[in-house]
Amino acid sequence: MTNPGHSPARRATAALPPAPRGSATPSRRIGIVSAGVGAGHDGAAAELERRLLADGCAVDRYDLLDLLPAGLGRAVRDGYRRMLVRAPWAYQRIYAGTERAGGGGPVARALLRAAEDRVLNALRPGTGAVVSTYPGASRVLGNLRLAGRLGVPVLTYLTDFSVHPLWVADGVDVHLAAHAVPAAQARAAGARDVRVCGPVADPRFRPCDGPERDRARARFGLPHDTPLALLVAGSWGVGPVRRVARELRACGAAVPVVVCGRNEALARHLRADGVEHVHGWVDDMPGLMHAADVLVQNAGGLTSLEAFATGLPVASYRCIPGHGLTNAAALDEAGVAVWIRDPADLKSVLCDLVDGPLGQRQRTAALGLFAPTPDDGPAAEAARVHRTGPAPRRHRPAARLRRTRPRRLGVTTAAACAVWACAVGTGIAATEEGPVLLRTLGHSLDPDRPEPGQGTAPEGHHS
Numbered sequence: 182m183t184n185p186g187h188s189p190a191r192r193a194t195a196a197l198p199p200a201p202r203g204s205a206t207p208s209r210r211i212g213i214v215s216a217g218v219g220a221g222h223d224g225a226a227a228e229l230e231r232r233l234l235a236d237g238c239a240v241d242r243y244d245l246l247d248l249l250p251a252g253l254g255r256a257v258r259d260g261y262r263r264m265l266v267r268a269p270w271a272y273q274r275i276y277a278g279t280e281r282a283g284g285g286g287p288v289a290r291a292l293l294r295a296a297e298d299r300v301l302n303a304l305r306p307g308t309g310a311v312v313s314t315y316p317g318a319s320r321v322l323g324n325l326r327l328a329g330r331l332g333v334p335v336l337t338y339l340t341d342f343s344v345h346p347l348w349v350a351d352g353v354d355v356h357l358a359a360h361a362v363p364a365a366q367a368r369a370a371g372a373r374d375v376r377v378c379g380p381v382a383d384p385r386f387r388p389c390d391g392p393e394r395d396r397a398r399a400r401f402g403l404p405h406d407t408p409l410a411l412l413v414a415g416s417w418g419v420g421p422v423r424r425v426a427r428e429l430r431a432c433g434a435a436v437p438v439v440v441c442g443r444n445e446a447l448a449r450h451l452r453a454d455g456v457e458h459v460h461g462w463v464d465d466m467p468g469l470m471h472a473a474d475v476l477v478q479n480a481g482g483l484t485s486l487e488a489f490a491t492g493l494p495v496a497s498y499r500c501i502p503g504h505g506l507t508n509a510a511a512l513d514e515a516g517v518a519v520w521i522r523d524p525a526d527l528k529s530v531l532c533d534l535v536d537g538p539l540g541q542r543q544r545t546a547a548l549g550l551f552a553p554t555p556d557d558g559p560a561a562e563a564a565r566v567h568r569t570g571p572a573p574r575r576h577r578p579a580a581r582l583r584r585t586r587p588r589r590l591g592v593t594t595a596a597a598c599a600v601w602a603c604a605v606g607t608g609i610a611a612t613e614e615g616p617v618l619l620r621t622l623g624h625s626l627d628p629d630r631p632e633p634g635q636g637t638a639p640e641g642h643h644s
Contacts, residue, residue: 209237209238209239209309209567210238210239210240210241210305210307210308210309211233211238211239211240211241211308211309211310211311211312211563211564211567212240212241212242212243212304212305212308212310212311212312213226213229213230213240213241213242213243213311213312213313213314214243214244214245214300214311214312214313214314214315214318214321214322215242215243215244215245215313215314215315215318216244216245216246216315216317216318217244217246217258218246218258218261218315220415220416220442220483221340221415221482221483221484222314222315222340223244223314224383224483225314225338225340225381225483226242226312226314227242227383228381228382228383228560229312229314229338229381229559229560229563230242231383232381232558232560232561233560233563233564236560236561236564238564238567241304241305241308243300243303243304245296245300245315245317245318245321246258248296248299248300248303249292249295249296249299250295250296250299253292262417262419265417265419265501269501269502270502272502272503273502273503273506275503276345276502276503276504277503279345279346279347280345280346293317293320293321293324294324296321297321297324297325297330300318300321300322300325301325301330301331304331308333309333309567310333310334310335310336310563310566310567311331311333311334311335311336312335312336312337312338312563313335313336313337313338313353314337314338314340315340316337316345316347316348316350317347319335319337319348319349319350319353320347320350322335322350322352322353323335323350323351323352323353324350324352325352326352326353326354327351327352333567333570334354334355334566334567334570335352335353335354335355336353336354336355336356336357336562336563336566337349337350337353337355337356337357338357338381338559338563339356339357339358339359339363339367340482340483341363341481341482341504341508341511342359342360342362342363342481342508342511342512342515343363343366343481343504343507343508343510343511344358344363344366344367344370345504345507346370346371348367348370349367349370349371349372351371353372354374354566355374355375355376355562355566356372356374356375356376357375357376357378357559357562357563358375358376358377358378359377359378359379359380359486359550360377360379360380360515360517360550361377361515362511362514362515363511364376364377366511376562378552378557378558378559378561378562379550379551379552379557379558379559380486380489380490380550380551380559381486381558381559381560382483382486382487382489382490382551383467383487385467386466386467386470386487386488386490386491387467387490387491387492388491388492388548389471389491389492393471394471394472397468397469397471397472398472400465400468400472401438401458401460401468401469401472402458403438403458403472404436407435407436408434408435408436408474408475408535408536409435409436409438409458409472409473409474409475410429410434410435410436410437410438410473410474410475410476410477410531411438411440411469411470411472411473411475411476411477411493412425412426412429412437412438412439412440412477412478413440413476413477413478413479413484414440414441414442414444414478414479414480414501415442415479415480415482415484416442416443416462417442417443417444418440418441418442418443418444418447418448419444419479419480419501420479420480420499420500420501420505421479421499422439422441422447422451422479423447423450423451423454424499425437425477425479425498425499426439426451426454426456427454427456428524428527429477429527429531430456432527432528432531433528434527434528434531434532434535435474435475435531435535436457436458437456437458438458438460438469438472438473439451439456439458439459439460440460440461440463440466440469441459441460441461442461442462443461443462444461445461448460448461466484466487467487467491470487470488470491470493471491473493474493474494474534474535474536475493475494475495475496475531475534475535475540476488476493476494476495476496477496477498477531478495478496478497478498478518479497479498479499479500479501479505480500480501480504480505480508481497481500481504481505481508481509481511481512481518482508485508485512485518488547489517489547489548489550489551490547490548490551492544492547492548493544494518494519494534494535494539494540494543494544494547495512495517495518495519495543495547496518496519496520496521496530496531496534497509497512497513497518497519497520497521498520498521498527500520515546516542516543516546517543517546517547517550518543518547519534519539519543
């Protein structure tokens with residue numbers, strides 16, 4: 182990831198307000214703002230960058246967490262991960278509470294306001310458009326557009342199939358959706374201009390033939406003639422992965438091949454459970470998907486889109502709370518992934534996906550998501566918006582940023598660490614049980630506190 186650029190210092194005058202960032206005749210320079218939360222948001226940003234560079238654009242990548250004040254980015258990232266592992270019930274409550282409230286609470290808004298100047302100053306001179314792949318970044322950029330401080334179009338690429346209200350920021354010019362289902366959800370949340378242009382995936386994720394499948398199995402040391410179920414749980418390996426691996430093995434529909442991401446403790450526990458095919462971080466994920474017959478996932482993120490591009494049928498099973506459940510419902514509604522709600526259906530559904538009409542229907546629907554030519558798709562749409570420029574909009578007066586009092590910084594940090602990093606749980610104040618949740622999360626996120634029932638189990642283990 183590139184380091185954020187810094188603009189020259191601007192002279193403040195009493196007579197004139199600062200001009201909005203963005204040239205009247207912008208160059209073919211586009212900024213992309215993501216966040217290093219898991220790998221999905223950054224993965225989408227990387228593929229958008231690759232396509233825009235191929236189209237002749239100059240691209241600058243930024244991580245919003247690096248631009249948070251007081252070095253909060255790492256704490257936010259670590260706090261979110263610990264909450265998913267140790268207090269998933271709390272994440273579910275916060276997700277649902279902010280969904281009902283239509284967005285985050287005052288703590289989240291204060292933290293996002295504190296990032297506005299840093300984001301604006303990071304954008305390089307000559308930037309002609311900015312694309313967000315992260316809800317928090319969309320909120321920051323949208324506020325800058327509404328205040329008249331950013332004079333170039335802002336686009337949000339919706340990385341998920343379900344659209345939490347935090348994804349939709351008033352000041353964003355265009356929302357890009359992978360399918361009509363998330364597009365409809367974005368419009369219902371208040372998005373003005375929503376365009377369906379398909380998902381993005383690295384071109385290495387593509388269908389393969391029989392010989393290539395055999396070579397991939399040999400390369401990973403996998404059985405030649407046995408159906409394989411690729412079990413994934415994101416780059417952090419969260420969710421009841423051990424339980425699902427045991428259930429896959431017991432049902433007999435397919436041999437589990439588990440990818441644990443960076444969760445080394447999970448990999449050790451799975452091997453101790455007797456699961457034969459366990460991988461940590463995998464660099465050749467396209468090859469592993471070519472070797473598999475079906476993907477079993479629990480979050481509905483970038484890995485699902487990559488499986489669609491590969492022609493690999495996808496099943497959602499024992500999903501993580503919050504966005505895992507809503508993504509499973511949206512993918513099922515779109516007809517591109519089946520949601521297995523009842524464990525008793527696991528074997529029959531997997532058999533149908535591996536070698537039945539359900540799998541064939543899914544492959545056809547999933548491959549149909551992707552743009553047929555390089556001139557289509559989210560990156561091409563972003564380049565078109567860059568060329569046409571922003572639509573006229575009415576500006577609101579810029580809000581004055583209040584100083585954060587020292588005694589309030591701890592509260593802001595705790596709330597942000599617990600929920601803001603996922604960009605859907607920032608509004609503890611919007612939930613009905615905010616104070617109770619905050620006290621519980623503060624206890625559960627103690628880095629020296631062992632996992633429940635695990636004594637001194639290594640951090641990151643969850644089953």
